[in-house]
Amino acid sequence: MPTAELRASLFAHPAAHSLSPALHRAALKAVGWKGGYRAEDVLPAELPARVQALRARAASAEVLTGANLSLPHKVTVMPLLDGLTPAAAAVGAVNTLFWQGGQLMGDNTDAxxxxxxxxxxxxxxxxxxxxxxxxxxxxxxxxxxxxxxxxxxxxxxxxxxxxxxxxxxxxxxxxxxxxxxxxxxxxxxxxxxxxxxxxxxxxxxxxxxxxxxxxxxxxxxxxxxxxxxxxxxxxxxxxxxxxxxxxxxxxGLGMLAHQAALAFERWTGQQVDAGVLLTVARRELSGAGDQA
Ligand SMILES: NC(=O)c1ccc[n+]([C@@H]2O[C@H](COP(=O)([O-])OP(=O)(O)OC[C@H]3O[C@@H](n4cnc5c(N)ncnc54)[C@H](OP(=O)(O)O)[C@@H]3O)[C@@H](O)[C@H]2O)c1
CATH class of the missing domain: 3.40.50.720 (NAD(P)-binding Rossmann-like Domain)
Structure with missing residues (x-):
């Protein structure tokens, strides 16, 4: 039975108006997984402690963990990680943290x-x-x-x-x-x-x-x-x-949907249709989405 629970967060400042929680909750629903995704308002000085806390919640066989980063953390997070994907190294910015063989890795799914x-x-x-x-x-x-x-x-x-x-x-x-x-x-x-x-x-x-x-x-x-x-x-x-x-x-909503689908795949190994996430993003933007 594969792992079927994900706990992930967005670290950003400000974080309140992010569409990412709606996108990742929709992705969880689409693949039938349990879990959740929270947008956390993280000040620059707080980032090292948040990454440390993520390390303490390293993915287990039962629950997978991961994170997204947005402004202003995409570059400053890099020295806090164990490694980078080729895309993150080439772009010089990280928007996704994921686990690979016990290492906390940074990826860039924006590109x-x-x-x-x-x-x-x-x-x-x-x-x-x-x-x-x-x-x-x-x-x-x-x-x-x-x-x-x-x-x-x-x-x-x-x-x-x-x-x-x-x-x-x-x-x-x-x-x-x-x-x-x-x-x-x-x-x-x-x-x-x-x-x-x-x-x-x-x-x-x-x-x-x-x-x-x-x-x-x-x-x-x-x-x-x-x-x-x-x-x-x-x-x-x-x-x-x-x-x-x-x-x-x-x-830019299509880019947003695709970067979310690629991050979700990094965490879970599951592919979600970016078109489904695009529909959710558009609904949220129009104010018709679930604001919870
Ligand atoms: N669709 C997506 O998934 C997605 C993903 C990532 C980013 N974005 C969007 O991309 C945009 C840029 O993000 P970023 O991370 O690159 O921000 P950033 O690093 O702060 O860079 C902002 C850039 O915009 C320029 N700029 C700011 N205000 C301007 C204005 N009024 N007129 C002309 N140029 C202006 C700045 O020019 P100066 O050098 O002169 O300051 C700078 O080149 C944001 O709107 C962000 O939401 C979208």
Missing amino acids: PGLRAALLDAGYSPAPGLRAVLLGAGGAARAALWVLREWGIPTLMLNRTPERAQALAAEWAVEGWDVQAAQPGGVNWAEVGLILNASSAGLDRPDETPLDLTPAQWRELPGSALVYDMVYRPEQTRLRRDAAAQGVRTEG
Whole structure:
């Protein structure tokens, strides 16, 4: 009889509005497992003690344990762990803690979650087309992992240009064209993907990280996709501006659902349909979900 109970937590600050508890409770229900998932508000100074407490509750034959991390803990948790997956090491951030042979390991499921969400949105890298990546924080690092894996020539735009320059230099490898740019220096007719990994628009329906004119939006190829990692609100201004000029858009809930499904699989070995989690996320966001 396989283990069928999971006790997991999210460590974040703030943690109150996270959709993760609803997603992981739905995942538990989908596979018929017992257990629970709590969002815990953890201040930076409290993180080492929380990780220590997780070690004390190491997975047993009866109950599996694990954790997710969100802002501001994704990088500072790394020295507290026994090891990292290749994805976490390459991205330089951890969002999932799991047990492997008695070792507490850090994984990054944001990056493969984004990759899966882009494929779900019908994106496929096309020869001759570039990606424009907006932002230069932690989410941009997950995006760089995907773009580098696919070898898509990438221009990075950020509010603070120096951060984009530093990140582009850090991630450059031979054979992959990644560089910082300014909006005025982009040939939009060559852009197949605009990926917002900045926080612009988060809880601000009128804010956008990319203020293009209607004519500039219409320069994009017909196959172009705007993927906005921001999902609160689901229809951000970036998406509304693009859609108004006939450009295809997708919001970040798919990435959220996929990263949760991948974390759940790390803890339990069970696969859940990210589509089921996406439906739950959308319901929670609309305020119709169970707020318990
Ligand atoms: N869908 C998902 O599953 C998922 C997963 C991870 C993250 N996200 C979202 O991705 C976003 C970024 O997260 P993060 O962890 O990378 O945050 P972060 O490390 O704090 O970085 C924030 C980035 O956004 C830029 N920025 C902030 N406010 C801006 C504004 N008003 N105008 C233009 N740029 C602005 C910052 O530019 P400066 O360098 O100039 O400060 C920086 O590049 C958040 O909205 C987060 O919710 C979504």
